[in-house]
Amino acid sequence: MGVILSCSHYLQIYTLNIWDVGGQRTIRSYWRNYYEQTDGLVWVVDSSDLRRLEDCKMELDNLLKEERLSGASLLILANKQDLKGALTPEEIAKVLNLENMDKTRHWKIMGCSAYTGEGLLEGFDWLVQDIASRIYMLD
Numbered sequence: 001m002g003v004i005l006s007c008s009h010y011l012q013i014y015t016l017n018i019w020d021v022g023g024q025r026t027i028r029s030y031w032r033n034y035y036e037q038t039d040g041l042v043w044v045v046d047s048s049d050l051r052r053l054e055d056c057k058m059e060l061d062n063l064l065k066e067e068r069l070s071g072a073s074l075l076i077l078a079n080k081q082d083l084k085g086a087l088t089p090e091e092i093a094k095v096l097n098l099e100n101m102d103k104t105r106h107w108k109i110m111g112c113s114a115y116t117g118e119g120l121l122e123g124f125d126w127l128v129q130d131i132a133s134r135i136y137m138l139d
């Protein structure tokens with residue numbers, strides 16, 4: 001005698017509204033125009049540019065202090081993994097001190113390459129699932 005569990009798979013379709021806000025110093029003050037009702041943040045790091053990582057850390061720390069983003073899931077993309085000498089996601093995580101981030105923040109770091117496409121689907125998949133699970137929990 002056995003029990004048959006039937007499992008249904010539902011195709012879930014999500015619509016993402018994505019704004020690509022530039023990282024240049026002069027336009028960073030415009031980021032605040034996008035904080036309202038933001039569910040997720042994608043922070044793209046140039047893993048081949050060690051010199052800019054300190055600046056990157058400072059900007060990310062500042063961004064995460066923003067009250068309106070306190071509930072947003074954070075995906076950090078350690079980009080340019082296709083380049084020789086690029087820092088690994090683990091090394092980037094160390095420099096950005098991600099382990100010591102506010103414990104309530106949902107975050108993930110993912111190595112990727114915008115050139116090869118490596119890591120992008122996996123990263124966005126995590127982000128969408130994480131946001132969805134929070135939203136459905138609130139329903």
Ligand SMILES: Nc1nc2c(ncn2[C@@H]2O[C@H](COP(=O)(O)OP(=O)(O)OP(=O)(O)O)[C@@H](O)[C@H]2O)c(=O)[nH]1
Nearest residue numbers: 021022023024079080081082083112113114115116
């Ligand atoms: N090898 C390699 N080059 C990349 C990758 N992603 C971007 N680039 C190159 O890096 C340079 C800068 O890319 P952008 O997309 O303009 O950089 P950005 O950080 O989005 O620029 P802002 O948003 O204006 O700060 C371009 O020459 C890209 O072709 C990658 O994954 N691998």
